Amino acid sequence: MNATLKKLFAACVGSIRDLLPIILVVLFFQFVVLGKPLPDVGQLVLGVVFVVLGLTFFIHGLEQGLFPIGESMATAFARKGSLFWLITFAFALGFGTTVAEPALIAVAAEAATVAAEGGMIEATDAARDSYASGLRFTVALSVGLAIVLGVVRILKGWPVQWLIIGGYVLVVVMTVFAPPEIIGIAYDSGGVTTSTITVPLVTALGVGLASSIRGRNPMIDGFGLIAFASLTPMIFVMGYGMLI
Amino acid sequence: MEILLAIWQTTVATVRDVLPIAVIIFGFQFAVLRRRPANLAQILFGFGWVLIGLSLFLLGLEWCLFPLGRVMAEQLTDPAFIRSVGDMSDGLDWSDYYWVYIFAFLIGFATTVAEPSLIAVAIKANEVSGGAIGIWGLRVAVALGVATGISLGCYRIVVGDPIHWYIIAGYILVVLQTAFAPKLIIPLAYDSGGVTTSTVTVPLVAALGLGLAETVPGRNPLIDGFGLIAFASLFPILSVMAYAQLSELRAARTARRREKAAADEPPTP
Numbered sequence: 001m002n003a004t005l006k007k008l009f010a011a012c013v014g015s016i017r018d019l020l021p022i023i024l025v026v027l028f029f030q031f032v033v034l035g036k037p038l039p040d041v042g043q044l045v046l047g048v049v050f051v052v053l054g055l056t057f058f059i060h061g062l063e064q065g066l067f068p069i070g071e072s073m074a075t076a077f078a079r080k081g082s083l084f085w086l087i088t089f090a091f092a093l094g095f096g097t098t099v100a101e102p103a104l105i106a107v108a109a110e111a112a113t114v115a116a117e118g119g120m121i122e123a124t125d126a127a128r129d130s131y132a133s134g135l136r137f138t139v140a141l142s143v144g145l146a147i148v149l150g151v152v153r154i155l156k157g158w159p160v161q162w163l164i165i166g167g168y169v170l171v172v173v174m175t176v177f178a179p180p181e182i183i184g185i186a187y188d189s190g191g192v193t194t195s196t197i198t199v200p201l202v203t204a205l206g207v208g209l210a211s212s213i214r215g216r217n218p219m220i221d222g223f224g225l226i227a228f229a230s231l232t233p234m235i236f237v238m239g240y241g242m243l244i
Numbered sequence: 245m246e247i248l249l250a251i252w253q254t255t256v257a258t259v260r261d262v263l264p265i266a267v268i269i270f271g272f273q274f275a276v277l278r279r280r281p282a283n284l285a286q287i288l289f290g291f292g293w294v295l296i297g298l299s300l301f302l303l304g305l306e307w308c309l310f311p312l313g314r315v316m317a318e319q320l321t322d323p324a325f326i327r328s329v330g331d332m333s334d335g336l337d338w339s340d341y342y343w344v345y346i347f348a349f350l351i352g353f354a355t356t357v358a359e360p361s362l363i364a365v366a367i368k369a370n371e372v373s374g375g376a377i378g379i380w381g382l383r384v385a386v387a388l389g390v391a392t393g394i395s396l397g398c399y400r401i402v403v404g405d406p407i408h409w410y411i412i413a414g415y416i417l418v419v420l421q422t423a424f425a426p427k428l429i430i431p432l433a434y435d436s437g438g439v440t441t442s443t444v445t446v447p448l449v450a451a452l453g454l455g456l457a458e459t460v461p462g463r464n465p466l467i468d469g470f471g472l473i474a475f476a477s478l479f480p481i482l483s484v485m486a487y488a489q490l491s492e493l494r495a496a497r498t499a500r501r502r503e504k505a506a507a508d509e510p511p512t513p
Contacts, residue, residue, distance in 0.1 A: 018357055018358045018363070019358050021350075021353065021354035021357050021358070022309060022351075022354040022355060022357075022358055022444075024354070025347075025350045025351055025353075025354045026309070026312055026313065026316070028350075029316055029320070029347060029350075030312070030316065033320075033343055033347075034316070034319055034320070034325075036319075038312075039312075043307055043308070044307070044308045044312070045308075046247075046304075046307065046308075047303075047304045047305070047306075047307030047308025047309070048304065048308050049304070050300045050301070050303050050304030050307065051300070051301055051304030051305055051308065051309070052304075053297075053300050053304075054296075054297045054298065054299070054300030054301025054302070054303070054304055055297065055301055055358070055360060056297065057293045057294075057296050057297030057300065058293070058294055058297030058298055058301060058360050059297070059360070059363060059364075060290075060293050060297070061289075061290045061291065061292065061293025061294030061295075061296075061297055062290070062294060062360075062364055062367075063290070063367070064286055064287070064289060064290030064293060065286070065287045065288070065289065065290015065291045065292075065293065065294055066290065066291075066294060066364075067364075067368070068281070068283060068286070068287055068290070069269060069273075069281060069287050069290075072281045072282070073269070073272065073273060073277065073281075076277045076279060077277070080276075080277065085272075085276050089268075089272050089276070092268045092272070093265075093268055093269075096264045096265065096267075096268045097264065097265050097268075099264075100260075100261060100264050101261075102261065103442075103446055110470075114467070160430060160431045160434060161422045161430055161434075164434055165418075165419055165422070168415045168418070168419070171411075171415075172408075172412055172415065175408045175411075175412075180467075181467060183407060183408060184407055184467060184468070184469075184470030184471045184474075185470050187407060187408075187411060187470070187471055187473075187474035188470050188471060188472075188473040188474050190438070190474065190477060191437075191438065191440075191441035191446070191473040191474060191476065191477040192441065192446060192473060193438075194361070194438045194439060194441075194442065195261075195361075195442055195443075196298065196360050196361045196442050196443050197261070197262060197265055197294065197298070198265070199361035199364055199365060199438075199439050199442070200361065200364035200365075200368075201265065201269070203364065203365055203368050203435070204368065207368060207372055217428075218372045219369075219372050219373055219428050219431070219432070220427065220428060220430075220431060221431070222372060222431070223369070223431035223432045223434075223435045224431035224434055224435060225435070226365075226434075226435040226437075226438040226439055227431070227434035227435050227437065227438060229438060230437060230438030230477060
């Protein structure tokens with residue numbers, strides 16, 4: 001118990017250090033550049049305390065829970081040797097963590113507004129809703145496929161750069177043909193899909209798989225899953241914009 | 245009382261976000277793998293910590309950082325503010341927005357340093373590389389990339405260039421650097437593009453982009469407001485590869501110097 005407390009305290013100091021730059025930047029702009037006093041100092045201080053504690057607990061939980069389960073599952077799948085279940089798991093993890101992602105829901109709703117204004121769909125609530133949920137499932141599907149592709153790459157040991165550069169070429173080619181209104185959203189959608197809980201899990205899965213397969217280097221083969229998950233949504237969203 | 249209610253609501257929302265992930269993880273663990281992980285209790289506690297931590301983190305951000313950051317983005321992009329600091333003799337041009345670029349750079353750097361998913365990847369990379377990749381080195385490299393990306397993205401919104409030329413140019417740079425960067429870093433560099441933009445960075449950056457697109461004359465917020473996140477995910481790839489190249493260069497130079505020093509030194513009798 002004492003050791004845990006000590007570790008938490010050390011982590012807390014680390015979190016304060018992590019958050020210091022933000023606090024300094026905000027204070028500098030508020031006082032020096034804009035020349036305004038801080039509104040509601042009490043709530044601000046409480047907020048900062050919450051952020052520090054939150055980050056500390058999250059990092060602690062990461063090392064206790066998310067990393068171990070990700071790696072132990074990767075090892076267990078490798079030992080089980082069933083390609084079918086491994087790929088099903090990879091797809092479920094990518095699809096399931098993305099479809100409910102709040103950032104994605106927000107972006108999809110904004111994209112529907114853009115599409116309605118651009119005259120691509122009717123400007124009714126029903127049309128917008130169906131466009132937004134279609135987009136959401138498209139992105140979730142693309143992330144699911146991305147994790148599957150990434151896992152297959154780890155198994156086969158393909159170099160990551162050829163796949164990623166191939167993806168870039170596809171993005172560039174599709175940019176030429178996609179409706180201009182969708183391009184900004186498509187490019188952004190790559191960044192919003194990977195949430196705070198998905199990233200550690202997926203990273204642990206990749207590194208765990210690469211460490212438990214003989215001949216794979218966890219550094220070269222273990223990383224790269226997130227890269228796929230941020231690339232495929234761009235391609236799929238532009239494809240969605242071209243079809244609808 | 246209000247605080248407790250807010251904590252409760254955020255926790256419920258976080259549980260709802262984490263639930264699908266937990267169902268998939270534990271569903272596969274018990275139905276397909278059919279093996280109890282050795283340290284189940286510790287893992288469940290870990291999930292609990294993650295839940296509490298993430299809820300507190302989001303709640304704190306919503307209380308202190310986001311409102312202040314949003315107001316700041318609005319005020320800095322306000323034409324009245326730009327006119328008060330810029331040189332108006334030649335009308336309003338892109339260089340009058342210098343505080344916006346500085347803010348974009350600093351806030352991009354600061355939010356990335358605090359990004360929990362980047363901390364996670366940095367811890368893992370440090371562990372896997374046996375300490376060769378420093379946790380801080382990687383985080384600062386990524387943060388510099390995000391900072392550069394976001395300020396360049398703001399410049400793009402102000403001048404109104406089409407986004408794809410920038411992104412395509414960035415891709416060409418990525419391809420060129422991939423050819424020269426140390427092989428070990430490439431997958432990690434590609435990953436760092438995706439991890440930078442999550443909980444802390446996205447809301448602030450989105451507010452900045454929308455604020456700019458709304459106030460710069462001739463921009464449509466619906467079209468020009470997007471794209472900053474794309475910049476923020478592209479530039480860390482470049483900066484992480486550059487970081488690895490620099491470390492390699494430095495290591496090579498120290499090795500050379502050591503060799504030279506050894507050669508110069510007279511043999512000890």
